[in-house]
Each structure stands twice: as structure tokens, then as C-alpha cells.
Amino acid sequence: MIAKIALVILQLLAIIALAPLLSGIIKKIKAFFQIRKGPGIFQPYYDIAKLLQKDSVVSQNVSWLFHAAPIVSFVAVLTAGLLIPIFITELPFGFAGDLIAVVYLFALARFFIALAALDAGSSFGGMGGSREMFVASLVEPALMLSIFAIALNVGSTNLGYISQTVSAMGFDAFSPYQILAFVALFIIAIAETGRIPVDNPATHLELTMIHEAMILEYSGKQLAIVELGAMIKQLLVFSLLANIFFPWGIAQGVSAAAVIIALLAYFAKIVILGAVMAMVETSTAKWRLFRLPELLSISLMFSFLALVSFIIVKGG
Amino acid sequence: MVSGEMMITYLFSGLILFYFIGAVSAVLLNKKDGVCAFISFISAAVASVFGIIFSLSVIWGDPFSLALPGTSFLQFGIFVDALSAFFILVISVAVFAVSIYSIGYVREYFGKKNIGYLGFLYNIFILSMILVVSANNAIMFLIVWELMSVISYLLVVYEHEKPETRKAGFIYIVMTHIGTGFIILSFLILAGSSGSFNFETFRAAGVAMPPLLRDMAFVFALIGFGTKAGIVPLHIWLPYAHPAAPSNVSALMSGVMIKTAIFMMIRVFFDFLGAGQAWWGYLVLAVGTLSAIIGILYAVVEPDIKRMLAFSSIENVGIILIGIGASMIFFEGGRPGLAAIAAIAALYHLLNHSVFKGLLFMGAGSIIFSTHTKNIEKLGGLIKKMPVSSVLILVGVLSISALPPFSGFVSEWLTFQSLLLGFNFNTFTMIVLSISAAVLALTGALAAFCFLKTFGIGFLALPRSEHAEHATEANTPMLLGMGLFAILSILLGILPFYILPALDRVTRTFIGVSAFSQFFSISTFGTIVLPAKSSLSTPLLLVLMFIFLLVPFLLLYNARKSRAIYETWGCGQPVSTSRNEYTAHAFSKPVEMWFKNLYRPARQTEATYSASPFLKESFRFESRVEQVFEEYIYDPVVRFVMAKSQSAKVVQTGSIHAYLSYIFATLIILFMFVIAGGS
Structure with missing residues (x-):
């Protein structure tokens, strides 16, 4: 029991502590590719610490929902964090929800932020909320199909079980359907974490932003929570990619040595994924909003092909 | 001490009695609006309590049957098994909340309309729905079905002074009779094979019928009941009729009445016809998937909140039919356990939908009650004017958007899981189920889009019109009615472990096996465990979320003190007027362009x-x-019929002599037919 509680707390701490670091590392790698020096990798920590000390300015039009939304959204993301294997497959609360539950917890987080975006009565908020929900609708079918492809391969939607099974497969895990599903989910991850070509996390030009437009009215401590929540969500999406498709090194049982190795392996994996994401971001331009259906149909096709190739390989 | 069986009979009689009391007292007291509303709606609420106790004791006990005196040819009777009881439960729960709401809502009509008339129709309408799901004879069924249709028509045209209401009523009555026509055809085929109109004989005859007749009975029943359920492309009456009716009636029509058609589909497809052919299941699945996506797509761009809710009902009926279609496929494929899970998912969603859609229609009623507009572009800022209503409506919005831990999430999760479970079936099924799941995922995301828009535009920020500016909180009975459903929406989300075993008893009646313990189980923290370790525990998720509240609260410590209130950011320009707000149309524009x-x-x-x-x-x-379906399917038919009836006008001379000679000619022909030995 105590070991379980310790594991839960360790996982939470790992998530909260690593999330800003991942952001910082991605920014640094992006700067490297763009031949800039860029801020240090710890900059996101300083940003959040700074925001937590700032006073905030709140619009006179808002209701209680504006104040509740960051909290609800943060809590939903954190809860999803307990369902996703980070360094151990035997999650103490892994039975509370599966991959589909994780997707819907993210949806809950998004829903409240998008609602709050409308609360201040500014056009930017409405635009951001509308686009965010639009992108989410585009993502959803592809996401569900790739979940099906993964679940089909492993036989379950339980994330700990998926990690365990795939890591037991060793190099057999490199099957066509696994690779196709990975590509599909990678495209979805771009959309879910709000990166180029879907959204530009660095922009503050009103007409191009999605996530930034939604949270335009937040400031001070509330903004710190919103930003931290977004970073945690990004880390969790990366963890999903890492530990569903490359779960190697993840701890199967509870021993200090295994956990330390798993944490190191996990860190290496998300940094590599972050580097790939930074490369994608640097080498593409942001797409027009109305071209996004094309991008996500590519993802949809990949996940559908993953399903079909599974049927062909395994013989139905 | 009365025996259990007597008890149940008393409960059923009490149920019928109180609806009658409600109806009769409404007529007798119609001079005094307040008293009349109170008595007739309270007695409906009392009757629904009888209904709840009755249906629960049937679900957990034995079926109840009652033969009414009749001839051997027309043996009317009541038969309530767990399936019927489940629908009586759904109806009664909805009626209880809606009746309390109605006491407050009908104040809108005091002095303007006849309250006695509304109370009378309301009670008889509910009674007819109860009888629809408990009739045990095809003729009796058709009588009460027709009663239900006609009474609901009268309720739809309650505000008949508005021309659009009369149009809505007309479309409704035409569509519903087309449906009834197909139902009669289907029943005639079944009765022809069984030699009787009793539903019991249908059960034996349906399985033994030649394939062609079974297919015909299936298709006719699908069209007939599908019209009432609102499947695409037979859905066109819903977006007219549901908004036209008074909101408390819309809540019942959308929440409950269309479900009676689902009930009969289950009865006919599983009970009478034994889910005979593989393509039946695929057809139902396809129809369900199509209805889900088309319904929500129209809901997203609809500015009239009640019409939007009606379109969303089409979507939800689609989701329910996806579950039922999957269940039919599994059942026919010899996997009754999986069929049971899919059917449980469908019935769970049906129950959830009746609660949150009832809540949302009542919410729409409250908005109309206090702002007198249904147009979302004219609302805004209601969260400050109607604080309690808006929280309750938010619960409905979160439930219908399938967000955890609210009710819609659990049933959608179950539906996805049951589609996944079909994957060790065969290649074709796998492809079909995965396409259906992808469409369902899109539907879910668009539903979230749609309801986010509705709540965000309607309730947040600044009022967009005078109407919304002067909105006031709904009155106590209305809040009570909505509150009941809001609590129920949360409970259905976090207590699935109480509901699933009961639903298992319900699906057992038509699938024959129990899925409990073999195909799903309930473990600690109320976790639903499906085969292959897929599990979900909404209560634990809720508890975890509550514990985690600590983190943001610590981070936000003292945030209130350092907060300044200022205008919304507008690039340096003062923009704090509602004219600068994003509109609902702009919000849904990306989907419109997509x-x-x-x-x-x-x-x-x-x-x-x-x-x-x-x-x-x-x-x-x-x-x-x-409205593509109206303009490209219905309008050509209407034009064709109108053109043909022009040419048929020649026989309608208007002269009584001509009509008398028609009758005479008909008589002569009939005599010749009889004399020639026709039978």
C-alpha cells in the first residue's frame, strides 16, 4: 500500500517536474535548428515561477466559470497522468481508466479552457475556442481509429497492459501496423500539443493563434496554471507515444533499480521525440486552418491502413 | 399482508389511476389555472412514483401480465417483462422531473391558454406511452400507439396561433402516419404467419417464417418505428415538432417518446424475428451511424436552441442504434455475450439520453420562459442572470458532450468498447465496426463543439439583446425539476456499477444470456471490468480529481487579493460591448466550411x-x-403527389349525384365479386 502511494506520488512529481523541462528542451532544439542561441532549457520554470508571483488582471465581463476553468482543466490533465505509464507498467490506479478515458479527460480539459475563452466577450477568445474545438473534431476520428489499431494488436485498451505486452514483444513490435499507427498518432500529437503546422505555440499574432487566443485573458497565477497544464498535457501526449510504441526499459515490477533505469529511459525517449517534433516544426510552415482537414485525413488514412494491415498480416 | 403479485397489480393500477385523476381533474378545474396546473402535474408525478416502484420490482422480480376480458380473436392484455419495465422506468423517471418542472413552466400560459386542456393531454400522453410499452396485442398496441401519436400532435400544436407551429404539426402528423402504415404492414405479415394478433404467438411465428417474409417484416418495422425514432432520412419531423411543442412536452417527446420506438425495434428485431439475418444488424448499424453524424452536423449550425436539441436527439438515437446494430450482428453471429454488452451500452445511453436531453429541453424552456427568444444569437450573459439554471444546464451540456465523469461518457465508453469487442469476429465486421467507431468519435467531438457553442454563446460574456439583458432566474418548481435531472446525470455517470447489473437483467430478456461475471464484472471502486483488462472506474476518477484540486488551490493561494478588474483586451480599443463578441454563426463557421x-x-x-x-x-x-433531405428527397415527392392529385381532381366534381353514383358502382362491383364466388 505504501509502495503504491509512493509510486503515485513519484509519478505525479515526475510529471509536474519534467513537463516544463520538455518544453524548454524543445525550444532549445528548435533554436539550434534555426541557428539561434535561444533561451536556456530551464526558462519555462522561471516563467512559471515569475507568473506565480505576478498580480493578475481579469476582465470585468467574466463569470465564475472563467476562474474555475483553469482549475478543472489542470485537474483533468493531472488525473489523466495517473492512467498513463511513465516509468512503470503496473500503475496503481491504472484500472480507473483506459486509453479512451485519457482521451476524454483531455477533452474535458480542453472543453473548460474553450468555454472560458468565450467568457470575456472578446472576439479573440471566441475565435480561439472555435478553432480549438474544430481541430479537436478533426483529430477525434483518426485518434479513435488508431486506438482501435493499437487495441486490436494488443487485445486491450488498458495502457499499462499495452506497454507491458509491447515491451514483451521485443523487436516483433516493429510490425507494419504498429509503425502505421505510430505515424498516425504522431500527426495527432502535433495537433494535440498545438504545434506547427496546426498551431504555432510561439505566435502572438491574433489572427493565427489558437491556444494562445483562448488564454489571452488569463494573467498572473491563473495563467501559470493554464501554462503548466498545457505543458503537462504535452508531456503526457509524448509519454503516450513513447510508452505505447517504444516501451523498452519500462519497469515491470517495483524495485528501486528498475524504476531508476525506467526513468532514465523515459527521459531519453521523450527528449528524442521532442527533438523529432522540433525538427518537424522547423521544417514546415503553419498551414491555413482550412487545410488542416487534409493533414488529419492523412492521419486518418494511416490509422485505417494500420487496421487493414493488421487484418492482412494476422489473417482476420 | 398482500402477496407480491397483488402488490404489483396494485402498483400498476395505481399508476393508471393517477394519470386518470390527473387528466380528469385538469378538465374539471380548468377555470382556475394555478390549482389546475398543480393538481394535474402533481398527480402525474405521483403516478410516476408508482411507475418507478412498479418497474424496479419487475426488473428485479418476475414479469407481470394481465389479461383483459376480450374475445378469443382480440385478446387485449398487458405484459410487462424486464424490457418493458425498463422503458416504464425511463418514462416514469422523466415524467417525475418534467411534471415538477411543468408546475412552474406553465405559468407562462396562465390567462393566455387553457391549462386544463394541456394538463389533460399531458396525462393521457404519458399514459399512452406506458401502454405502448406494455401492450401485449398488436391491435391494442396500434390503438395506443395511434393515441400516443394523436395526443402528441395535439400537444405539438398547443400554441396553434403561430403559423409555424401549425406547419410543424402537419409535418409531424403526416410523417407519423407514414410510420404507422409501415408498422401495420409489418404486424400484418407477422399476424398472417401466426394466425393471431397476440404478441406471444408472434414470438413463435417470427422465427419460423419464410426468409422473404421475415425480411419484409424487418424492413417495414425498421421504417415504421424508425420514423418515430427519427432515423435519417425519416427524421425531418423532429426539428419541426420538438421545438413547436411547449418545452415540458418537448422534454418528454425527445427524451422519452422517441424511445418507445426503440423499444419496439428491440421487441420486433430480437423477440419476434430472432435477429434473423446478418445484414439486418449491418443495416441498423449503418442507419445508426448515418443518423448520428447527420443529426449532429445539422445541430452544430442551428441557431434555434430547441431545433438544435431536436437534431441532437437524432444523433443520440443514432448512437443507441449503433449499439443495437452491433448487438444484432453479434447475436446473429452466435456470440450472445458480446451482444448483451452492446445492448447494455445502447440501453445505458438511452437512459442517459432521456435524462440529459430532458434536462436540456427544460433548460431551453427556462431560457425561453425568461427571455422569450429561442435564437442563440440573441442570448448571452445568462450565467449571471440565471445562476442556478446555468449550473444545471452546464451539467447537461457536460453529460451530452460525453465528458468524464458525467453520464454520457460512461455509455459512450461502453459503446466504443462493445464495438472493439467485435474485433475477433471476421474481416468484414472488423472494417464495418471500425468505420462506425470513427464516425462515432467524430460525432462525439462535434457534439462537444455544438454544446460548447450553445453554452458559451448563450450563457457567457455579455447579453446580446434586450431580451437577454432582462432575463431572470427560473422559478422554484422549474429549478427543482432541472435539479433532479442534473443530479441524476451525475449519478448515472459515477454509479454505473449499480446500473449495469440491472441492465443485464433487462437485456437477458431478449438475448437470453447474462453477460454479468462472464463478460463484464464489477470490482473495487465500482470498476467496470471488460474482457482483456479494459476497465473504467468513474467514481475513482472523480475522487482523484477532487484530491488533485489541492495542487491548483495551493498554486492559486491568495490569488484573489492580487486581482485587478479591467476591460477585456481589445488591442487598445475599448471593446466592452456585446457587438464585439464572437457570434454563434462565426463559431460554427469552420465546421460549416469543412x-x-x-x-x-x-x-x-x-x-x-x-x-x-x-x-x-x-x-x-x-x-x-x-436541409438536404427535405429539399432533395421530400420536396420532389411532395411535388409529384401534388401534380398527380391535380389530375385526380376530375373525379372530385363536388356534385352529390356523382358521389352517389360512385357508391352505387362500387356496390355493384362488390356484389358481382361475391356472386362470382370470391371470398
Whole structure:
């Protein structure tokens, strides 16, 4: 029991502590590719610490929902964090929800932020909320199909079980359907974490932003929570990619040595994924909003092909 | 001490009695609006309590049957097994909350309309729905079904002084009779094979019928009941009829009445016809998937909140039919356990939908009650004017958007899981189920989009019109009615472990096996465990979320003290007026452009200029989307019929002599037929 509680707390701490670091590392790698020096990798920590000390300015039009939304959204993301294997497959609360539950917890987080975006009565908020929900609708079918492809391969939607099974497969895990599903989910991850070509996390030009437009009215401590929540969500999406498709090194049982190795392996994996994401971001331009259906149909096709190739390989 | 069986009979009689009391007292007291509303709706609420106890004791006990005196040919009777009881439960729960709400809501009509008439129709309408799900004879069924249709028509045209209401009623009554026509055909085929109109004989005869007749009975029943359920493309009456009716009636029509058609589909497809052919299941699945996506797509762009809710009902009926279709496929494929899980998912969603859709229609009623507009573009800022209602409606919005841990999430999760479970079936099924799941995922995301828009535009920020400016909180009975459903929406979300075993008893009646313990189980923290370790525990998720509240609260410590209130950011310009807000139309524009092939949006702009062509004096913008099904399927049919009836006009001379000679000629022909030995 105590070991379980310790594991839960360790996982939470790992998530909260690593999330800003991942952001910082991605920014640094992006700067490297763009031949800039860029801020240090710890900059996101300083940003959040700074925001937590700032006073905030709140619009006179808002209701209680504006104040509740960051909290609800943060809590939903954190809860999803307990369902996703980070360094151990035997999650103490892994039975509370599966991959589909994780997707819907993210949806809950998004829903409240998008609602709050409308609360201040500014056009930017409405635009951001509308686009965010639009992108989410585009993502959803592809996401569900790739979940099906993964679940089909492993036989379950339980994330700990998926990690365990795939890591037991060793190099057999490199099957066509696994690779196709990975590509599909990678495209979805771009959309879910709000990166180029879907959204530009660095922009503050009103007409191009999605996530930034939604949270335009937040400031001070509330903004710190919103930003931290977004970073945690990004880390969790990366963890999903890492530990569903490359779960190697993840701890199967509870021993200090295994956990330390798993944490190191996990860190290496998300940094590599972050580097790939930074490369994608640097080498593409942001797409027009109305071209996004094309991008996500590519993802949809990949996940559908993953399903079909599974049927062909395994013989139905 | 009365025996259990007597008890149940008393409960059923009590149920019928109180609806009658409600109806009769409404008529007798119709001079005093307040008293009349109170007595007739309270007695409906009392009757529904009888209904709840009755149905629960049937679900957990034995079926209840009651034969009414009759001839051997027409043996009317009541038969309530766990399936019927489940629907009586759904009806009664909805009626209880809606009746309490109605006491407050009908104050709107005091002095303007006849409350006695409304109370009378309301009680008889509910009674007819109860009888629809418990009738045990095809003729009796058709009588009460017709009663239900006609009474609901009268309720739809309650505000008949508005021309659009009369049009809505007309479309409804025409569509519903087309449906009834197909139902009669289906029942005649079944009765022809069984030699009797009793449902019991249908059960034996349906399985033994030749394949062609079974297929026909299936298709006719699907069309007939599908019309009432609102499946695409037979859905066109819903977006007219549901908004036209008073909101408490809409809550019942959308929440409950369309479900009676689902009930009969289950009865006919599983009980009578034994889910005979594989393609039946695929057809139902396809129809369900199509209805889900088309329904929600029209809901997303609809500015009228009640019409939007009606479109969303089409979507939810689609989701329910996806579950039922999957269940039929599994059942026919010899996997009754999986069939049971899919059917449980469908019935769970049905129950959830009746609760949150009832809640949302009541919410729409409250909005109309206090703002007198249904147009979302004229609302806004209601969260401050109607604080309690808006929280309750938010619960409904979160439930219908399938967000955890609310009710819609659990049933959608179950539906996805049951589609996944079908994957060790065969290649074709796998592809079909995965396409259906992808469409369902899109539907879910668009539902979230749609309801986020509705709540965000309707309730947040600044009021967009005078109407919304002067909105006031709904009265106590209305809040009570909505509150009951809001609590129920949360409970259905976090207590699935109480509901699933009961639903298992319900699905056992038509699938024959129990899925409990073999195909799903309930473990600690109320976790639903499906085969292959897929599990979900909404209560634990809720508890975890509550514990985690600690983190943001610590981070936000003392945030309130260092907060300044200022205008919304507008790039340096003062913009704090509602004219700068995003509109509902703009909000849904991305979806409109994405699916422009379906919507075929048309826009008209009109500007008038003062002295110079650079200074616009006024600007008018109009945009609408096409109702493809009406314009391309129904309108041609209507035009064809109108054209043909023009040519049939020659026989309608208007002269009584001509009509008498028609009758005479008919008689002669009939005599010749009999004399020639026809039978």
C-alpha cells in the first residue's frame, strides 16, 4: 500500500517536474535548428515561477466559470497522468481508466479552457475556442481509429497492459501496423500539443493563434496554471507515444533499480521525440486552418491502413 | 399482508389511476389555472412514483401480465417483462422531473391558454406511452400507439396561433402516419404467419417464417418505428415538432417518446424475428451511424436552441442504434455475450439520453420562459442572470458532450468498447465496426463543439439583446425539476456499477444470456471490468480529481487579493460591448466550411449607403444552410403527389349525384365479386 502511494506520488512529481523541462528542451532544439542561441532549457520554470508571483488582471465581463476553468482543466490533465505509464507498467490506479478515458479527460480539459475563452466577450477568445474545438473534431476520428489499431494488436485498451505486452514483444513490435499507427498518432500529437503546422505555440499574432487566443485573458497565477497544464498535457501526449510504441526499459515490477533505469529511459525517449517534433516544426510552415482537414485525413488514412494491415498480416 | 403479485397489480393500477385523476381533474378545474396546473402535474408525478416502484420490482422480480376480458380473436392484455419495465422506468423517471418542472413552466400560459386542456393531454400522453410499452396485442398496441401519436400532435400544436407551429404539426402528423402504415404492414405479415394478433404467438411465428417474409417484416418495422425514432432520412419531423411543442412536452417527446420506438425495434428485431439475418444488424448499424453524424452536423449550425436539441436527439438515437446494430450482428453471429454488452451500452445511453436531453429541453424552456427568444444569437450573459439554471444546464451540456465523469461518457465508453469487442469476429465486421467507431468519435467531438457553442454563446460574456439583458432566474418548481435531472446525470455517470447489473437483467430478456461475471464484472471502486483488462472506474476518477484540486488551490493561494478588474483586451480599443463578441454563426463557421458539400450554405448580403459609397448606412447579412433531405428527397415527392392529385381532381366534381353514383358502382362491383364466388 505504501509502495503504491509512493509510486503515485513519484509519478505525479515526475510529471509536474519534467513537463516544463520538455518544453524548454524543445525550444532549445528548435533554436539550434534555426541557428539561434535561444533561451536556456530551464526558462519555462522561471516563467512559471515569475507568473506565480505576478498580480493578475481579469476582465470585468467574466463569470465564475472563467476562474474555475483553469482549475478543472489542470485537474483533468493531472488525473489523466495517473492512467498513463511513465516509468512503470503496473500503475496503481491504472484500472480507473483506459486509453479512451485519457482521451476524454483531455477533452474535458480542453472543453473548460474553450468555454472560458468565450467568457470575456472578446472576439479573440471566441475565435480561439472555435478553432480549438474544430481541430479537436478533426483529430477525434483518426485518434479513435488508431486506438482501435493499437487495441486490436494488443487485445486491450488498458495502457499499462499495452506497454507491458509491447515491451514483451521485443523487436516483433516493429510490425507494419504498429509503425502505421505510430505515424498516425504522431500527426495527432502535433495537433494535440498545438504545434506547427496546426498551431504555432510561439505566435502572438491574433489572427493565427489558437491556444494562445483562448488564454489571452488569463494573467498572473491563473495563467501559470493554464501554462503548466498545457505543458503537462504535452508531456503526457509524448509519454503516450513513447510508452505505447517504444516501451523498452519500462519497469515491470517495483524495485528501486528498475524504476531508476525506467526513468532514465523515459527521459531519453521523450527528449528524442521532442527533438523529432522540433525538427518537424522547423521544417514546415503553419498551414491555413482550412487545410488542416487534409493533414488529419492523412492521419486518418494511416490509422485505417494500420487496421487493414493488421487484418492482412494476422489473417482476420 | 398482500402477496407480491397483488402488490404489483396494485402498483400498476395505481399508476393508471393517477394519470386518470390527473387528466380528469385538469378538465374539471380548468377555470382556475394555478390549482389546475398543480393538481394535474402533481398527480402525474405521483403516478410516476408508482411507475418507478412498479418497474424496479419487475426488473428485479418476475414479469407481470394481465389479461383483459376480450374475445378469443382480440385478446387485449398487458405484459410487462424486464424490457418493458425498463422503458416504464425511463418514462416514469422523466415524467417525475418534467411534471415538477411543468408546475412552474406553465405559468407562462396562465390567462393566455387553457391549462386544463394541456394538463389533460399531458396525462393521457404519458399514459399512452406506458401502454405502448406494455401492450401485449398488436391491435391494442396500434390503438395506443395511434393515441400516443394523436395526443402528441395535439400537444405539438398547443400554441396553434403561430403559423409555424401549425406547419410543424402537419409535418409531424403526416410523417407519423407514414410510420404507422409501415408498422401495420409489418404486424400484418407477422399476424398472417401466426394466425393471431397476440404478441406471444408472434414470438413463435417470427422465427419460423419464410426468409422473404421475415425480411419484409424487418424492413417495414425498421421504417415504421424508425420514423418515430427519427432515423435519417425519416427524421425531418423532429426539428419541426420538438421545438413547436411547449418545452415540458418537448422534454418528454425527445427524451422519452422517441424511445418507445426503440423499444419496439428491440421487441420486433430480437423477440419476434430472432435477429434473423446478418445484414439486418449491418443495416441498423449503418442507419445508426448515418443518423448520428447527420443529426449532429445539422445541430452544430442551428441557431434555434430547441431545433438544435431536436437534431441532437437524432444523433443520440443514432448512437443507441449503433449499439443495437452491433448487438444484432453479434447475436446473429452466435456470440450472445458480446451482444448483451452492446445492448447494455445502447440501453445505458438511452437512459442517459432521456435524462440529459430532458434536462436540456427544460433548460431551453427556462431560457425561453425568461427571455422569450429561442435564437442563440440573441442570448448571452445568462450565467449571471440565471445562476442556478446555468449550473444545471452546464451539467447537461457536460453529460451530452460525453465528458468524464458525467453520464454520457460512461455509455459512450461502453459503446466504443462493445464495438472493439467485435474485433475477433471476421474481416468484414472488423472494417464495418471500425468505420462506425470513427464516425462515432467524430460525432462525439462535434457534439462537444455544438454544446460548447450553445453554452458559451448563450450563457457567457455579455447579453446580446434586450431580451437577454432582462432575463431572470427560473422559478422554484422549474429549478427543482432541472435539479433532479442534473443530479441524476451525475449519478448515472459515477454509479454505473449499480446500473449495469440491472441492465443485464433487462437485456437477458431478449438475448437470453447474462453477460454479468462472464463478460463484464464489477470490482473495487465500482470498476467496470471488460474482457482483456479494459476497465473504467468513474467514481475513482472523480475522487482523484477532487484530491488533485489541492495542487491548483495551493498554486492559486491568495490569488484573489492580487486581482485587478479591467476591460477585456481589445488591442487598445475599448471593446466592452456585446457587438464585439464572437457570434454563434462565426463559431460554427469552420465546421460549416469543412462540410460545405452537405450544408450548401447560401449567404445574402445587403448594404445601404448614405451619401458616399464608402459609408455604409446599414448592413444586412443573411446566411442559411440547406436541409438536404427535405429539399432533395421530400420536396420532389411532395411535388409529384401534388401534380398527380391535380389530375385526380376530375373525379372530385363536388356534385352529390356523382358521389352517389360512385357508391352505387362500387356496390355493384362488390356484389358481382361475391356472386362470382370470391371470398
